[in-house]
Amino acid sequence: MAARKHKASPLPSVARSEWAGKVVIVTGGAQGVGRGIAEAVLTAGGSVMIGDLDREAGQACLHEWDVGDRAAFRVLDVSRESSVASFVAATLKRFGRLDGLVNNAGIAEAHTGPIEKLSWKEWSRRIDTNLGGVFLCAKHALVALRASNGAIVNISSSRAHQSEPHTEAYAASKGGVIALTHALAISVGPVRVNAINPGWIVTDEWRKPSARRKPTLSPADHAQHPVGRAGIPPDIGALAVFLLSSQAGFITGENFTVDGGVARKMQYV
Ligand SMILES: NC(=O)c1ccc[n+]([C@@H]2O[C@H](COP(=O)([O-])OP(=O)(O)OC[C@H]3O[C@@H](n4cnc5c(N)ncnc54)[C@H](O)[C@@H]3O)[C@@H](O)[C@H]2O)c1
Numbered sequence: 290m291a292a293r294k295h296k297a298s299p300l301p302s303v304a305r306s307e308w309a310g311k312v313v314i315v316t317g318g319a320q321g322v323g324r325g326i327a328e329a330v331l332t333a334g335g336s337v338m339i340g341d342l343d344r345e346a347g348q349a350c351l352h353e354w355d356v357g358d359r360a361a362f363r364v365l366d367v368s369r370e371s372s373v374a375s376f377v378a379a380t381l382k383r384f385g386r387l388d389g390l391v392n393n394a395g396i397a398e399a400h401t402g403p404i405e406k407l408s409w410k411e412w413s414r415r416i417d418t419n420l421g422g423v424f425l426c427a428k429h430a431l432v433a434l435r436a437s438n439g440a441i442v443n444i445s446s447s448r449a450h451q452s453e454p455h456t457e458a459y460a461a462s463k464g465g466v467i468a469l470t471h472a473l474a475i476s477v478g479p480v481r482v483n484a485i486n487p488g489w490i491v492t493d494e495w496r497k498p499s500a501r502r503k504p505t506l507s508p509a510d511h512a513q514h515p516v517g518r519a520g521i522p523p524d525i526g527a528l529a530v531f532l533l534s535s536q537a538g539f540i541t542g543e544n545f546t547v548d549g550g551v552a553r554k555m556q557y558v
Pocket residue numbers: 316317318319320321322323340341342343346365366367368393394395396397418419422444445446447486487488489490491492
C-alpha cells in the first residue's frame with residue numbers, strides 16, 4: 290500500500306518574529322513575578338511599559354536592563370482609577386500602541402489572620418488591588434487592545450482553588466480574578482483573556498537591589514513539588530509570553546495552574 294502523504298497544516302507564526310514593535314503593559318512589573326514577565330517579553334523581542342507603586346524598583350529595572358528604548362516605567366496604583374487612566378494614556382503616548390496587558394500587580398501576602406479579627410479595611414485593600422485593579426486596567430486598556438487585536442493575561446493564584454487557614458481576603462480576590470477572566474473573555478472577544486495561577490514562586494532574586502537576597506528555602510520546600518523545585522518568575526513569564534502571542538490565538542477564558550504539580554498531588558497523611 291502506498292504511503293499516504295500528509296500535507297502539514299499552516300502553523301502559527303514563530304513567537305520571536307511576531308514580537309518586534311509589540312507593546313505590553315505589565316502592572317507590578319518592577320519586582321517579583323511581574324519583573325520576570327516583563328523580562329520574558331523583552332527577551333521575546335517586544336517592548337514593555339511597567340507600572341508599579343515602587344518608584345525605586347521601577348527605576349532599577351530601567352538601569353539594569355540593556356534594552357534601549359524598549360522599556361519604560363511609570364508609577365501606577367492599580368486600585369485608583371485616575372492613576373490607571375493616566376498610566377494607559379502615558380503608555381499610548383510613549384509607544385503609540387498596545388498589544389498586551391498583564392494584570393500582575395497585587396498584594397501577595399495571603400495571610401490576614403482569623404476572620405473574626407479581619408478588618409473591613411484589610412479585606413477591601415486586597416479586593417480593591419488584586420481584583421479591582423484587574424477590572425480598572427482592563428477597562429482603560431480595552432480601546433487600544435481592540436485596535437491591535439491584543440490579549441490580556443491576569444495573574445491569579447493556586448490559592449483561588451486551595452487554601453491555608455486565615456487567607457480569606459486573598460483567596461476571594463484571586464477566585465474573583467478567575468471569574469472576571471472568563472466573563473471578560475466572553476464580552477471583549479476577539480481580544481483574548483486568560484489567567485495564570487502561580488503556585489510557590491520564589492521572588493527574592495527579582496526584587497529591587499536594596500531588597501534583593503539569596504532564597505532560604507529548605508530541601509524539603511523544594512522536594513514537596515513533583516518537579517523537584519519551587520518556581521521562579523521566568524516560569525510564569527514563559528507562559529505569559531505564549532498566551533499573549535498568536536500561537537495562543539485559539540485560547541481564551543481559561544486559567545492555567547503553574548505550580549510544579551503541587552495541586553495534582555493526593556494529600557493523605
Ligand atoms: N510569589 C508567589 O508565590 C505568587 C503565587 C501566586 C500568585 N502570585 C501573584 O503574583 C503577583 C505578583 O506577586 P509577587 O510575589 O511578585 O509580589 P511582589 O510583592 O514581589 O511584587 C508585587 C509588585 O507589585 C507592586 N504593587 C503592589 N501593589 C500595587 C498597586 N496597587 N499598584 C501597582 N503596583 C503594585 C509592588 O510594588 C511590587 O513591585 C501578585 O498578584 C500575587 O498575588 C504570587
